[in-house]
Amino acid sequence: MTQEFEFTEELTELRTMVREFCAEVSPQSVVRETMTTESGFDPALWRRLATELGVLGLAVPQSFGGEGAGLVYQAVVVEELGAALVCGPVVGTVCLAMPALTALADDTIRADYLPALVNGDRIATLAAPTAGGRFSADHVAVSATRGENGWTLSGHLAQVPDATSADLLLVAAGTETGVALFAVDGDAEGVARTSLSTLDLTRRQADVTLDGAPARLLAGEDECAAACERALLVASALLATEQVGGGQRMLDETVAHVRDRLQFGQPVGAFQAVKHRCADMLVALEQARSAAYHAVWALEDGTDDPRLAVSLAQAVASESYRWISTSAIQLHGGLGFTWEGSPHLYFKRATTDALILGSAAEHIDHVAERTVDLAPTGS
Known part of the structure; x- marks a missing residue:
C-alpha cells in the first residue's frame, strides 16, 4: 500500500507563512470592509499573494510560471485562505481556471494564459x-x-x-x-x-x-470534457480543504469564547454539555481534514479512485463545516446571532460552499455509484 503524504516541515512553514500574512493584511475588519465594495476583493492584496508569497500557482508546472510543488501545497494555502475568509477569486482562478488550463495539451495555449494568472495580473x-x-x-x-x-x-x-x-x-x-x-x-x-x-x-x-x-x-470536442472534469475534481478537493480551514477557525474561536465567557461565576466551557459539543466539533473537523487531504492526495498520486475520494471529501467536509459553524453560533450565545460576531460570516460561507460544486447529498450519491452500485454480486 502506498503511504500518503505527511505534513512535512516545509508544508508547516508554508502554512505558517500564509496564516501570518492573512492575519496581517486581511484581518476580519478588512474582510468586512472589502466584502461590501463593488468588486468584492482587493486586487492589490491578490497580487501580493502572487508576487510576495508566490502561492497562487503552486500546482502549476514551472514551465508555465508556477512552482510545480503540487496540489498538496496548493491545498494548504487554500485552507489558510478559507480560515481567514480572504476575499478574492480563489474558486474561479485557483480552483477552476488554473487546473482547466493546466490539463490542456497545447503548450502554446498554456503559456499564453497561465503565467498571468500565477502572477496575479489576470483573474479568470x-x-x-x-x-x-x-x-x-x-x-x-x-x-x-x-x-x-x-x-x-x-x-x-x-x-x-x-x-x-x-x-x-x-x-x-x-x-x-x-x-x-x-x-x-x-x-x-x-x-x-x-x-x-x-x-x-x-x-x-x-x-x-x-x-x-x-x-x-x-x-x-475530444479534449474539452476531460479538461473540465479534471478542473471540477481539483476544485472540489481544494474547496474541501477550504471548508476545513473555516471549520478550524470556528472551532478555535468557539473554544476561546467559552473559555473566557463567564456564566454563573465560571467559564461557559466548564459546563459538561458545552465540553461535549466542542469535542464533537473537533471530531467532525478531523474527519473532514482526513477526507479532504486524502482527495488531494488521490488526485496527485493517482493510486486511488480520485472521483470516489473527491465526492467523499465534499460530502464529509460540507456537512462538517455547516455543523461546526452552526454549533459556533449556538455556543457564542447572543453574540453568535449578531452582525458584529464572526460566526455568521463562516456559516454563510459554509452554506454556499456546500452548494457551489454539488451538494453533500449529490456527492453521497456519487459515492454510492462507485461503491455499492458497482460492488460485485454477493459482496
Missing part, C-alpha cells in the same frame, strides 16, 4: 455546466459559431463564480460536432455581466450573457 474563471459537481455536456447553454473572423459565442451563463471581476472567461460551448472549450475576454464586445446578490458577501457570483462575443478555441 471557468463557466462549465455541472450536475452534482460533475461536468454535464447536456446542460451547455452557450453556442459557438465559426465565421470568417474566427469563433463567436452566444448564450447565457448563470451563477458563475468570480465572474464579476474576471477578465478571462473559460467557457464550454456547443459546436456542430460537440462541446468545446473557449477563452473569452471579460471586457470583450458582446459580453454582459450582472452581479448577483449572494448569501456570502465574501464570494461573488455573476450571470454572464454572451451575444456574438469573440472567442479563442482552447480545446476541441
